Amino acid sequence: MKRLNVIGCGRVGQTIAHLLFEKKQLTLQDLHSRNLTNAEKAASFLGAGNPTPNVPSMRTAEVWMLSVPDSQITNVAQQLADTLAPDTPQAIAFHCSGFLSAQALAPLHAKGWHVASVHPVLNFAAPETGIRQFAGTPCALEGSALAVDWLRTHLSAIGGLCFDINSDHKALYHAAAVFSSNFTGVLQGIAQDAWRSAGVSPEMVQTLNRALLTSTTDNLLALGPAHALTGPAARGDTDVVNAQAAVVEQWSPVAAQAYRALSELAVALKQTGTTLPPP
Structure with a gap:
């Protein structure tokens, strides 16, 4: 199985990581959050994963999830890209913003990585409820074909109902979700x-x-x-x-x-x- 590294151990990140690990879609490797204590709590909740104090200390993985606030996604992607050695294998990276497209991961795409975004249309009040409610959750996908295909396969395996969204219309799509839910x-x-x-x-x-x-x-x-x-x-x-x-x-x-x-x-x-x- 591919290894998953998680940057951002909030409610969405913990929910998706837990389900991917529980359903044996991935192994959990390194977990990083701005506060190391949060990464440690996430590791305890997930029952797997190694809390790490910073991005440079995270090990190579085949899949990376950047589950951080929208305003931080590109900065974190740049920080990660800056730590990559020239011989680092290509990987899949995705973020979970409903508003931003995969273009927010441009620093990693410039390194040859396959990038995408996934927006699970669910009210993530807490990881515990997110895990129970995830089955049947619509998941909007856009980005590079390889990354989108990978996400479609593995999110479907944990109960997601995946559909494609036009990258140019992502902001309007998310505004509709705000009207409908928030x-x-x-x-x-x-x-x-x-x-x-x-x-x-x-x-x-x-x-x-x-x-x-x-x-x-x-x-x-x-x-x-x-x-x-x-x-x-x-x-x-x-x-x-x-x-x-x-x-x-x-x-x-x-x-x-x-x-x-x-x-x-x-x-x-x-x-x-x-x-x-x-x-």
Whole structure:
């Protein structure tokens, strides 16, 4: 089996490394994090891997995963590239950013390495939950053909549903994921804050949130966004939308901006089936 080195021992890195190791797709070799303690904790959690204090001390491996924040990917790739001896064998390197393409690994590609990105579409709240929930997770792939083919084979073996994404459209693809997942959480936060400000008890806030979120999700999955949409904007009740926006404005001007923008999009979605303007 190929050896895997991991730079960045956060939730995503630990989840993928654990599954690849558990399913006997790779052996775990060296683990590095900005804080050595984090690498040591990761090794304990994974049950394998050698914590290393810095990138230059990491040994040669056939596969490298750079599971670090987006802003650090190219810098880490450059740091790794600078440590490579002239006779270092070519390897596969991939990062896990949903926003950046494989181009972020350009320093390693310049060394002849095969580079790619993989974006698992999963809410990685913790490695333990990520491991349990990973089966069936869509995984967006792009990059050099050899690296993408390798990732497709081995991520599929651990339960990933791999699909290709155009490198030029990676940022828009990721924005869609933010709207679908991250902003859902923001909207639930706004709703809960508003209910509490309206005097609803904490217990009932949770009950309201659970009931609406569950029924809305079920309807969205069954009917699609346009047909599942309800509320004053969807009904074309402009007077209610405007009056309610004014109330929200007094409570939270920022939330009011979101309310008005989303109401406008709701009208378009209900009338045309899309939030996009006419061509």
